[in-house]
Amino acid sequence: MKRHRISRLGTVCSVLLLFAGIAVTAQPASAIVDGQRDEVHTNVGLVRFTLPSGRARCSGTLISPTVVLTAGHCTGDTADSPATNVFVSFNTDLALDPLAPGITPQERAARAANYITGTAHPDPGWDGKLSISKQHDQGVVVLDAPAATKWPGIKPAPLLPVGTLDANQGSLKNRTFTLVGYGVDIGAKKAQIVVTERRSTTSLLKNVQAEVVTFQMNANNSTAEGGSCFGDSGGPAFLGQFVVGDSSFVNSLTCNATGGYQRVDTAYSRAFLNKFL
DSSP, X not given: OXXXXXXXXXXXXXXXXXXXXXXXXXXXXXXXXXXXXXXXXXXXXXXXXXXXXXXXXXXXXXXXXXXXXXXXXXXXXXXXXXXXXXXXXXXXXXXXXXTOTTOOHHHHHHHHTTOEEEEEEEOTTOOSOOOSSSOOOOEEEEESSOGXXXXXXXXXXXXXXXXXXXXXXXXXXXXXXXXXXXXXXXXXXXXXXXXXXXXXEEEEEEEEOSSEEEEEOOTTOSSSOOBOXXXXXXXXXXXXXXXXXXXXXXXXSSSOSEEEEEESSSHHHXXXXXXXX
């Protein structure tokens, strides 16, 4: 099974170092297990940013002309320490980092042309701790210009109506959800192989909790292609056209359990997001 993993940080080594301080039941997440190149969800983008620990990247979803939804840990270590040097690209193919070390000013300018800069805003309840109970692992990037000024025709994704998952959990277990993002493959001896495109897969609903919705990781399921695994953060889960949540955590390093997404259909989440919409 080929696993497409989406890295919050620039290297797999950095991700594994993060794991050393976090219980296996809650690890920064989630990537694409199997799946294919995605040219459909053009409102899913790549988010590059700087934390005190260094340069990092995530995925995110355009939810208004100038607002990108992503994970809280992609917008700051805590609510009081937001990320800086934020760049967002909606290119299908991976846009290289304009702040990478060792590049010329000309190369920096050429790379920056693939992005719009923005300002990170973590959820005020985000405290840097991943858990299932009241983790508030969501954030937004407010772009300095509408995304359509660089990507004509791009349309924001609508958010799932408040309460949808709570009211329909039983029937939704028969539906497939779409998971989207950018990532890396993990090769032999944990070698990182950069995936140079946006990818997507489908997955089945596992459980709905107060803040989190979880999906199954199973590339052998007959009704869904795969799921999410460790590495990606901030990427969306879709139910049809609606954003269900942002990728938050996983409870397995072997990609055979579940991946958790911070719900956007709760009253708490919507109160935060509506401040920017």
